[in-house]
Amino acid sequence: MKITIVEPKDGEEDEIIIRCRHLDKRLMKLIYSIKAGEDKITALHNGNYFQVAPEEIYYFEAVDNKVFLYLEKEVYETRRKLYELEELFQGTDFFRASKSCIVNLAKVKSLSPAFHGRFEALMKNGERVMISRQYVPVLKEKIGL
Amino acid sequence: MLKKLRDMLFVYMCVTTCVLFVTALYITIFWPDVVLGVEILWQILSVSFLCSVANFICPQEVSGKIMLILYILRYVITNGIVLGCGIWFGWFYMNDLPMVLAMLFSIAVIFVLVSVAVWRREKQQAARMNERLQVYQQRKERIE
Numbered sequence: 001m002k003i004t005i006v007e008p009k010d011g012e013e014d015e016i017i018i019r020c021r022h023l024d025k026r027l028m029k030l031i032y033s034i035k036a037g038e039d040k041i042t043a044l045h046n047g048n049y050f051q052v053a054p055e056e057i058y059y060f061e062a063v064d065n066k067v068f069l070y071l072e073k074e075v076y077e078t079r080r081k082l083y084e085l086e087e088l089f090q091g092t093d094f095f096r097a098s099k100s101c102i103v104n105l106a107k108v109k110s111l112s113p114a115f116h117g118r119f120e121a122l123m124k125n126g127e128r129v130m131i132s133r134q135y136v137p138v139l140k141e142k143i144g145l
Numbered sequence: 146m147l148k149k150l151r152d153m154l155f156v157y158m159c160v161t162t163c164v165l166f167v168t169a170l171y172i173t174i175f176w177p178d179v180v181l182g183v184e185i186l187w188q189i190l191s192v193s194f195l196c197s198v199a200n201f202i203c204p205q206e207v208s209g210k211i212m213l214i215l216y217i218l219r220y221v222i223t224n225g226i227v228l229g230c231g232i233w234f235g236w237f238y239m240n241d242l243p244m245v246l247a248m249l250f251s252i253a254v255i256f257v258l259v260s261v262a263v264w265r266r267e268k269q270q271a272a273r274m275n276e277r278l279q280v281y282q283q284r285k286e287r288i289e
Contacts, residue, residue, distance in 0.1 A: 025287070093285070105278070105281065105282075106282060106285060108278060110275050110278070111271050111274045111275055111278065112268075112271050113264065113267035113268050113270070113271045114209075115212060115216075115264070115267075116212065116216075116263075117152065117267070118212075119267075119271060119274070136148075137148060139274070140274065142281075143274060143277035143278050143280075143281045144277055144280070144281070145273060145274060145277050
């Protein structure tokens with residue numbers, strides 16, 4: 001594979017362009033590692049700081065100006081704001097589910113209606129997260145509907 | 146916005162259809178000899194429209210408890226709209242108890258029918274979303 005590095009012009013954003021005939025497994029893995037691999041989240045748990053990989057996270061939730069990340073069983077706290085996390089994980093499996101929640105789509109087991117345009121996501125660890133009507137189109141677009 | 150408009154149109158369609166059936170029944174029972182003008186059609190359409198709009202009074206993000214309160218409130222508002230318009234258009238007399246009861250019963254039946262129709266539609270949507278979710282996750286697993 002040929003790798004070309006071009007210096008952007010002044011004012012231009014750094015950008016990675018992948019020129020390929022089709023996205024194969026190897027390339028997708030590469031894209032995923034660029035998007036998510038370096039974005040480990042520093043989180044607080046029982047007074048200690050940990051680096052948490054995004055694929056371990058089920059969802060983020062903001063409660064009383066604090067942001068928590070929910071793993072399969074544990075709950076960690078992060079200093080990052082929800083909007084920062086939304087930006088950080090743009091284009092990955094994470095999507096905004098409500099004003100206070102960002103959900104990892106890879107950890108959603110199923111979806112069910114929750115009345116008046118809202119949906120409820122049943123996570124693979126058994127927890128339930130509400131997807132507000134406002135963000136349902138975001139989810140639909142993500143899954144290709 | 147387009148999605149909201151589509152949802153609204155769906156509710157309006159359901160409400161209008163139900164109201165039309167109930168009106169036919171109501172006229173047959175309480176006003177069998179009356180000669181009706183074209184205005185009754187406009188009355189049905191406008192009352193159905195008002196009820197459909199009332200169905201969409203809901204903030205974007207509310208808890209389940211508030212949602213239930215809003216649902217009850219919506220039912221009360223629908224009763225207000227139909228009874229208010231009914232008096233205005235002269236559909237019934239307030240002192241005629243069977244007529245008032247028939248109106249209340251009709252509102253309740255239509256409200257339940259429309260709620261069930263909306264629920265079924267959302268359930269179908271959820272089924273489609275679950276299918277796509279599975280495809281999404283399988284594709285992702287293959288890549289990993």
